[in-house]
Amino acid sequence: MTKQNNAVTPEFKSCINNLISTVVLPSAATVPESMALINGFLGFSRKNFTKRLEESKVNAWIDSMRAASPTRVKSSENQEKCSWILYHPSALKLFDQILYSAKRKQIVFFLDYDGTLSPIVADPEKAFMTRKMRATLKDIARNFPTAIVTGRCREKVFNFVKLAELYYAASHGMDIMGPTKNRSAEKSNVNKAVLFQPASQYLPMIDEVYKILLEKTKSVSGAKVENNKFCLSVHFRCVDEKSWAPLAEKVRLVLNEYPKLKLTQGRKVLEIRPTIKWDKGKALEFLLESLGYKNSNDVFPIYIGDDRTDEDAFKVLRRRGQGVGILVSSVPKETDASYTLQDPSEVEHFLRRLVEWKRSSIVNPTSA
């Protein structure tokens, strides 16, 4: 498996141009001479060369999306899965080991939503979590500081989760709000305290691109564009696989006109975000600091997520040497997470065990 950087950024385009201008050329050649040489050598123009590279990038997204969205596991892949599990063991099987690492430290939970707390479903508007999961999540939040970290917009994820006592880092952490004890706020999140919105100046541009994408993608059956306020998602879940490449190309062409926005690829989704250096990992660090654990050794963050965008948070935990990252996946994927859980039902089981352990440790403090 090969990890790929899927963002088409201005830096990427500049890199391509530099590559064309400098690779394998006589040192005394001027830029125009160099271009003539390289054009002659390659047999096509810089424009065509760049276009082909952009097209191959679209193909790379599609290949990566297929790999990240498997529908079946071939028997020949079983061996690979076994060795992968050795390096990324089940968080349920090694539950006691995780507890030992967390001993006498404050556990703080960071939880992705889609594919982690709720199953991935065909219609993203219907990604509901179960009652059991909501009850467990409520108990988790009673016992540990807990944040939902998601690509969804704040209003939408709150409508799914409906728990006012949590932190919400929505739009990939670009819209962070804190919990409230106000009972009336449980029905609506309007009273919640906004802690941080690092991309607020991008809102008009995001709205503009949303409208263009709606128009450009309406001819592709099943394509869905979701406005997550500070970022956009183009969902491929209901699109025939034969139409994935043409749809990705449509999105790329729109984004070409907006160098301040970048494109990343997830599970059956392309996501459009501002080019600012902010991601789920930065959101995790911001929240730890807000909770007073910036330089603390007494904190044990547990981040659970299923997607490529969650890798930024797993990397932060590895760099800090704190807590654990848990990837939700039933198939091998390259990851910086230490442990794995197969699906949302295993996530619920893991969270429930943490609640039971916490309750027993209150009764018997020496066990914690």
Ligand SMILES: [Mg+2]
């Ligand atoms: Mg997810």
